[in-house]
Amino acid sequence: MKYVIIGAGPAGLNAAATLRHVDPGGVVTILSGEGTPPYAKMVLPYLLAGVMEEKNLYLPIPEGVNFRMGRKVNRINTKQQIIETGNGETVEYDKLLVATGGVPERPPIEGSDYPFVLTIRDLPDVQRIQRLLGGKTGHAVIAGAGPVSMETGDALHRLGMKITLIVTSNRVFSTMLDVQAAAVVEDRLRQQGVNVLKCEDIIRIGAEGKVTLSSGTALDCDLVIFGKGVNPCVAFLADSGLAVRRGLIVNEYLETNIPGIFGAGDAVETMDLVAGERKVNALWPAAVEQGRAAALNMTGIPAIYEGSLSRNILRVFGLSILVAGNGRADGPEIKVSSGPDFYHKIVMDRGVLKGFIFIGDMSHEGLYRDILQRRTDITPFADALLKGSFAYPRFLRRAMRM
Numbered sequence: 189m190k191y192v193i194i195g196a197g198p199a200g201l202n203a204a205a206t207l208r209h210v211d212p213g214g215v216v217t218i219l220s221g222e223g224t225p226p227y228a229k230m231v232l233p234y235l236l237a238g239v240m241e242e243k244n245l246y247l248p249i250p251e252g253v254n255f256r257m258g259r260k261v262n263r264i265n266t267k268q269q270i271i272e273t274g275n276g277e278t279v280e281y282d283k284l285l286v287a288t289g290g291v292p293e294r295p296p297i298e299g300s301d302y303p304f305v306l307t308i309r310d311l312p313d314v315q316r317i318q319r320l321l322g323g324k325t326g327h328a329v330i331a332g333a334g335p336v337s338m339e340t341g342d343a344l345h346r347l348g349m350k351i352t353l354i355v356t357s358n359r360v361f362s363t364m365l366d367v368q369a370a371a372v373v374e375d376r377l378r379q380q381g382v383n384v385l386k387c388e389d390i391i392r393i394g395a396e397g398k399v400t401l402s403s404g405t406a407l408d409c410d411l412v413i414f415g416k417g418v419n420p421c422v423a424f425l426a427d428s429g430l431a432v433r434r435g436l437i438v439n440e441y442l443e444t445n446i447p448g449i450f451g452a453g454d455a456v457e458t459m460d461l462v463a464g465e466r467k468v469n470a471l472w473p474a475a476v477e478q479g480r481a482a483a484l485n486m487t488g489i490p491a492i493y494e495g496s497l498s499r500n501i502l503r504v505f506g507l508s509i510l511v512a513g514n515g516r517a518d519g520p521e522i523k524v525s526s527g528p529d530f531y532h533k534i535v536m537d538r539g540v541l542k543g544f545i546f547i548g549d550m551s552h553e554g555l556y557r558d559i560l561q562r563r564t565d566i567t568p569f570a571d572a573l574l575k576g577s578f579a580y581p582r583f584l585r586r587a588m589r590m
Contacts, residue, residue, distance in 0.1 A: 189211060189213075189214040189215070189282050189283065189487075190214070190215050190217070190280060190281050190282045190283070191207050191211075191214050191215065191216045191217070191281070191282070191283050191284075191285070191486060192217045192218075192219065192271060192279055192280075192281035192283075192284050192285070193216070193217070193218045193219070193284075193285045193287055194219050194261050194271070194284070194285065194286050194287060194288055195218075195219075195220065195285075195286070195287035195288040195289055195453065195455070196218050196220035196222070196226040196255070196257075197226070197229070197287060197289045197453055197454070197475060198453065198472050198475040198476045198479065199285075199287035199289075199452035199453030199454075199475040199476070199478050199479035199482070200218055200220075200226075200285065200287040200452075200453070200479060201218075201226055201247060201249070201250065201479070202475075202476045202479035202480050202483070203285050203287065203452060203479035203480065203482055203483040203486075204216050204218055204249075204250045204253045204483075205250040205253075206479070206480045206483035206484060207483045207486065207487065208250050208251065208252050208253060210483065210484065210487045210489065211487045212252075214487075215254070216250075216252070216253045216254065217253070217254040217255075217256065217279065218249075218253055218254070218255045218256065219256055219259040219261055219271065219273065219279065220255070220256065220257045220258070220259060221258070221259065221260035221261065221274075221288075222257060222258070222310065222311070222312075223257055223258045224246075224257060224311060225246050225247075225249065225255070225257065226246065226247045226249065226255075227245040227246045227247055227311055228245055228246075228247055229289075229309065229310065229311075230472055231245065232245075232308065232310075232311065232313075232314050233308075233339040233340060233342065233343040234343070235311075235314055236308070236314045236317060236318070236340070236343040236344070236347075237342070237343035237344075237346040237347065238346070238347065239346075242311075245311070258275070259273045259274075259275070259277065259279075260273060260274040261273055261274075261288075261424055262274050262424055263424060263427070263428070264284070264424075264425065264428045264430075264449075265428075266428050266429050266430065266446050266449065267429075269281050269282070269284075269448075271284075282448070283448050283449075283450070283486040284448065284449045284450065285449075285450045285451070285452060285479075285482055285483070285486065286422075286425070286430075286436055286444075286449065286450070286451045286452075286455060286456075287451070287452045287453045287455065287475075287479065287482075288420075288421040288422070288424075288453075288455045289420075289421055289453055289454045289455055290309070290418035290419055290420055290421055290454040290455065290468075290470055291309065291418065291419055291420075291421045292307035292308070292309045292336070292414065292415070292416075292417070292418050292419075293307075293414065293416045293417045293418065293419060294307055294414050295331075295390075295414065295416070297390060297391060297392060297393065298391075298392045298393065299392055299393025299394060299395070300393060300414070302393060302395060302412075303316075303320070304320060304397060304410065304411055304412060305393055305412040305414070306320075306411070306412070306413055306414070307413070307414050307415065308336065308340050308413060308415060309336075309418065317411065317413075320411065321347070321349075321410075321411070324410075325347060325348040325349050325350075326349055326350070326409070326410030326411065327349065327350045327352065327407075327408065327409040327410050327411070328341070328344045328349045328350070328351055328352070328409060328410065328411040328412075328413060329352045329354060329390070329399050329407055329409040329411070329412050329413070330344075330351065330352065330353050330354065330412075330413045330415060331354045331389075331390050331412070331413065331414045331415065331416055332353075332354070332355070332356075332414065332415040332416035332417070333353050333355040333357075333359075333360035333361060333362070333384070334361060334363065334364070334415065334416070334417065335361075335364075335500055335502055336415040336417075336418070337353065337413070337415030337416070338353075338360070338361070338502070338504045338505075339502060339504055340413055340415055341353060341382065341413075341504070341505075342504040342505050344411075344413075345380065345382065345505070349410075349411075350381070350383075351381075351382045351383065352382075352383040352384075352385065352407060352409070353377070353382060353383070353384045353385065354385055354388050354389065354390055354401065355384060355385065355386045355387070355388065356387070356388070356389055356416075357386070357387070358386055358387055359371070359374070359386065360373050360374055360377070360384065361373060361509075363516075364500055364509075364511045364515070364516065364545075365509075365511065365515070365516065365545060366515070366516045366518070366533070366545070368524070368526060368531060368533075369515075369531045369533065369545050369547055372507075372526070372528075372529070372530070372531045372547050372548075373507060373509070373547065375528070376505050376506065376507045376529070377505060380505045380506075382505070385401065385405070388401045388402055388403055388405070389401065389402040390402075390412070393412060396408075397409050397410055397412075399412060418454070418470060419434070420434060420435035420436065420454060420455040420456070420468055421454075421455055422435060422436050422455055428446075429445075429446060430444050430445065430446055430449065431444065431445040433457060434457065434467075434468055435451075435454075435455055435456050435457040435468045436451040436455050436456045436457065437456075437457055437466075438450065438451045438456050438457070438458065440459075440492045440493060440494070441481075441485045441490065441491070441492065441493070442456070442458075442478060442481055442482040442485060442493050443485060450482040450485060450486055451482070452475065452478035452479045452481075452482040453474075453475040453478060453479065454468065454470040454475060455468075456468070456478070458474070458478065458493060458495055458496060459494065459495030459496075460495060460496065460497070460498055461494065461495045461496065461497050461560075461561060461563075462497060462498065462512075462513040462514055462542055462543060462560065463498070463514070467498070469496045469497070469498050471496060471498075471499065473496075474496035477493065477496070478493055481493040497512055497513060497557060497560055497561060498512065498513065499511060499512035499513070499557065500512075501550060501553060507529070507547060507548065508546075508547065508548060508549060508550045509545075509546075509547050509550075510544075510545070510546040510547075510549075510550040510553055510556075511543075511544070511545050511546075512543060512544055512556065512557060512560055513535070513541070513542050513543030513544065513560050514535055514542050514543035515533060515535060515543035515544050515545040516543070516545075517535045517542065517543060519535070519537075521535065521536035521537060521538070521539070522534070522535055522536070523536075523570055523571070523574045524574075525574050525575065529548050530547055530548030530549065531545060531546075531547040531548065532544075532545070532546050532547075532548075532549070532574050532575075533545040533546075533574075534570060534573055534574055536566065536567075536570065538565075539565040539566060539567040540563050540564065540565060540566070541556075541559050541560050541563075541566050541573075542560075543560070544556055544560070556573070559573070
């Protein structure tokens with residue numbers, strides 16, 4: 189059996205390892221569009237900040253796997269079961285996994301092609317920033333105020349750069365945090381000397397590093413970073429016959445509309461267990477689980493993937509932020525505890541936990557995630573959960589009886 193995996197992220201690597209374990213006689217090939225061995229993209233900000241060496245970034249290739257880097261896939265001929273790469277190579281497959289991850293958004297504005305205007309998603313992006321700065325400091329303008337933008341800003345701030353965040357909405361982390369939670373983060377940013385310009389957009393970038401905003405404000409800078417989100421990498425599937433919405437559409441077995449072709453990771457839409465709808469949840473743990481499940485199904489061993497929880501865990505500018513489910517929601521079943529450097533919020537629906545925001549403390553992340561997944565009544569424990577003084581064994585005994 190010829191197994192081919194497109195993509196060398198957590199989904200692809202874990203799928204390859206599972207295939208080698210379950211079907212040692214099969215031939216497993218990974219096609220990676222990048223020119224390096226596989227690496228952990230989630231820790232790139234630490235490399236940029238200088239707190240991690242590049243050699244510690246790389247991930248092991250499963251034994252017995254044919255890893256082929258520099259093979260960007262241009263097209264899949266699903267009728268003939270042939271993959272065409274950018275260098276003119278063709279690769280045949282019996283079973284295929286699409287695990288191509290995501291690509292950063294880059295608005296088509298004037299000046300966005302200057303060499304000091306970058307996104308940050310891959311190792312070459314970090315290397316370009318390092319070469320551009322050459323050990324010097326200066327002023328970085330960052331478009332966006334989500335996880336990617338904030339982690340990049342934190343990394344550059346550690347290097348001594350002045351940071352300005354350009355935020356389209358009325359608050360930072362607008363897709364993750366409510367107004368009160370965002371205010372806690374914004375207070376910390378001000379304390380750290382970060383300039384936050386809200387309800388603004390970059391409309392033009394000049395050759396000398398002059399950035400013009402929608403309000404007419406002009407900023408002089410040395411570096412512009414676009415970190416306004418990531419989209420599934422599925423454009424190359426346009427004429428393949430595979431069903432795509434925002435991401436590749438798969439069923440509960442992670443199989444596409446074409447038998448024998450599967451999807452996993454940031455490129456696919458799977459069930460969000462809280463929202464109750466299919467969406468792209470770009471999460472490392474979810475990608476790992478999906479890669480394993482997809483591989484089992486590729487070998488003929490049924491493995492249902494029920495779905496994942498949308499969540500974000502990060503530490504930026506000395507502040508720990510943990511968000512899961514529908515933490516931004518308003519309504520009658522909400523409990524909040526807040527202070528100068530912390531904000532705790534839990535959202536319930538008829539006693540069932542639907543989401544939470546914890547700023548300043550993420551020590552019980554696994555516990556809260558488990559409760560969210562169990563979808564059981566937490567009314568007797570809600571106040572303790574909010575304060576972080578929760579007795580999990582007691583909850584577990586109650587949950588097992590329900």
